[in-house]
Amino acid sequence: MIRAVLALALAAFAAGACAPASAASLPTQIGIRIHYSHFSPDKIDVPIGVPVTFTLVNDDPIEHEWLLGDEAFHARHRLGTEAVHGDRPNEISLPPMTTKTTTITFDKPGELTFICHFPGHEAYGMVGVLRVHP
């Protein structure tokens, strides 16, 4: 029951992130739930130039990660050697059933992706898109 309420709260929290609008009206507090090895929402719009705080909720009993960047960034991480992330705001490791927050200020517009690079997870669908709006 608690989990259901929290999920609903998170969904409402995230709802603002799903509706593209002008940069000024875009949310700076984003909730992303990981459930059954998928990100929800998997499409996010954020404003440029202001701090955006992401609350990442791993609802699964397995470890995941949230790595946000461009294609070159993900190409490196597909071949990377870091066992655990956490030192950089766009690279977050999420142990089972945990929540973490991270704050990022985007300095240029464009499209990034967030992916879990654990083996098999990207292929299973753990991919999301983040658009930075001027």
Add this chain to the structure above:
Amino acid sequence: MRAFLAGLAALVATFVAAAQPAAACAGLIGPNGAVNLLRTSTFAGYHDGVEHYVTSFQFAGGSGQFGSLIPLPGIPDKVERGGDWTLQRLVRETAPVGRFDALQRSALAAAPAPAQVILTARVDALDITVLKGGGAEVGQWATEHGFRLPADAPEVLDFYANRSPIFMAAVFDADAAKARGQNIGDGTPVHLTIPTESPWVPLRILSLGKKADDRVDADVYLLTDQRPALLPYPFANGMRLDHSAAATTSLLNDLRSDKGMGWIPQSAWLTKIAIDASASQLTYDLAVGTSGVSPSRVAAGLEPPASAPAPTQQSAELFALIGIAIAAGGTVVLLRTTQRVIA
């Protein structure tokens, strides 16, 4: 991250290649998430509302520890070493002579209550733990005990836990097997006695960790008082009826003479179901009904339960269903990377 895990894989892949326990009906989860289905044998029998589930873990050499999670329809009364020839005898009954080789298979996130350990048992080189809990609880228990679950595990564990929150975790200690003098290929049968009102055979779990196009091969043997009704029906999506006939007296006598198999009745019906499906097709389990009792669509995984049921401790009814035997059906083998489940 991937390269790091690949490096880890270089270490543990040796174990996978050399020490994998051919846990019955098992999909072995490798460090890269790939699953190699192992075709071995499992038996689960039903009589008087009690399921007798026998599964075999095959020693394949090497060292290290490996585990499997098996969804169960209820809480076992007893876990013990199984008989030595039941599984082989069932295969021989429906396979041409000379085909014995067929046997060779958070702040916001509410932290779950820990999975409850119902019982533990040691069978040869196997540590058995029966767990009660939801998919998240059992998944977290497995993670905390060194299992590395694939990406689809959370959904698949919930699929089973919503019907019966009972799982058996088995850890095969290859070093202990060697110390016991077990030879490569030696199997360790485990016999679980499970009272249950709604027998079913887990099949979907065979696809765990596999890609959509990967193949799943399994043989399911059913032994019932009478010809059973089965779901899904008609057979499709990789499910095929290979044998349906009265069980021979010699088969029943042979099974009855094996260790722990005295419950085998004087007459029965033998059915063999072959599973030859892609992983994406295997979205169901096998539910069985006899004596006019229709098999449950919920038990077959064809529709969700109204609510998560509490597992039954003991059935008061007598079931016409006598037995279910599986060859290569219903176990998930998960790679252990670190610690033991039960010391």
